[in-house]
Amino acid sequence: MELKLKNVNKKYKNKHAIKDVNLNLGYGVYGLLGENGAGKSTLMRILCTVDCQTSGEILFNNEDIFRLGDKYRELIGYMPQEYGVFPSFTARDYLEYIGYLKGLTSKELNRKVPEVLEFVNLADVENNKVKTFSGGMKRRLGIAQAIINDPKILILDEPTAGLDPKERIRFSNIISDMSKDKLVILSTHIVSDIESIASNLIILTKGKIQEVEKIDKLVNKLNNMVWEVLVDQQGLSYIEKNYTVVRIKQQNGKILARCVGKNVEVEDKKEVKPTLEDYYMYIGGRTNG
Numbered sequence: 001m002e003l004k005l006k007n008v009n010k011k012y013k014n015k016h017a018i019k020d021v022n023l024n025l026g027y028g029v030y031g032l033l034g035e036n037g038a039g040k041s042t043l044m045r046i047l048c049t050v051d052c053q054t055s056g057e058i059l060f061n062n063e064d065i066f067r068l069g070d071k072y073r074e075l076i077g078y079m080p081q082e083y084g085v086f087p088s089f090t091a092r093d094y095l096e097y098i099g100y101l102k103g104l105t106s107k108e109l110n111r112k113v114p115e116v117l118e119f120v121n122l123a124d125v126e127n128n129k130v131k132t133f134s135g136g137m138k139r140r141l142g143i144a145q146a147i148i149n150d151p152k153i154l155i156l157d158e159p160t161a162g163l164d165p166k167e168r169i170r171f172s173n174i175i176s177d178m179s180k181d182k183l184v185i186l187s188t189h190i191v192s193d194i195e196s197i198a199s200n201l202i203i204l205t206k207g208k209i210q211e212v213e214k215i216d217k218l219v220n221k222l223n224n225m226v227w228e229v230l231v232d233q234q235g236l237s238y239i240e241k242n243y244t245v246v247r248i249k250q251q252n253g254k255i256l257a258r259c260v261g262k263n264v265e266v267e268d269k270k271e272v273k274p275t276l277e278d279y280y281m282y283i284g285g286r287t288n289g
């Protein structure tokens, strides 16, 4: 399976939301990372054919996705940032309704609805009304509706927003269970979520692709470059001028700074294992979580 984007642009009047995006995507989980307004939702909407690019081509196995039309749409599962659901629907009602809209027969619905409810851990609340669900439960229902037609391409816009740590782990397990025979693209601005869920990273900056790479490879670029040191305010000012400070923490009246830099001349520093957050900060990104 190959999804190929060739010089894709999207303009809203004078606003260039996506600029010259070129990507080759295959099986696996891709984390789409970028600040607010970077163009993540726009790109995802285009990939789902909910929206259309202004110029450029998107090919699925060498055929234009818009020309493929419904044949392509049948392969897609999409969870938008906000999805509408009648609050008085039960989880089961909602999935039956979405499955019906996606063209599943009654026989298929009878098999698929319990299967996806089980998969996202909502089987025991299938007859509860959605208005009684927590944010995490609603997200899992969102995934269930996206996978009910067994899509080959799964597109999830900010799926981890508002999840508590337990839900995050559950979510990450659900995605990794599914990723063997699917192309999964998920957006977030929480770098640590990408690291725990995805194996590939796409960084979008002001509509442009800044980086596409295996996460391991990016993190390994910082081997021997990430360190922590305990300093006072003056020491911190020196470090901030010369290196990338990823994070600071108060510790016993001093400041523990986590930093990235080459050829470091700082006493008593302790080398630590690099993470994706270190990499993202090092190349000039900002983290929100």
Ligand SMILES: Nc1ncnc2c1ncn2[C@@H]1O[C@H](COP(=O)(O)OP(=O)(O)OP(=O)(O)O)[C@@H](O)[C@H]1O
Pocket (backbone or CB within 6 Å): 012, 015, 016, 017, 034, 035, 036, 037, 038, 039, 040, 041, 042, 043, 189
């Ligand atoms: N329908 C629209 N009309 C005009 N401008 C739009 C429209 N949709 C998006 N934009 C603009 O395009 C740019 C990219 O928006 P987009 O929603 O894709 O970013 P994002 O990375 O998903 O942001 P967020 O993380 O806040 O959801 C933004 O500057 C946004 O204001």
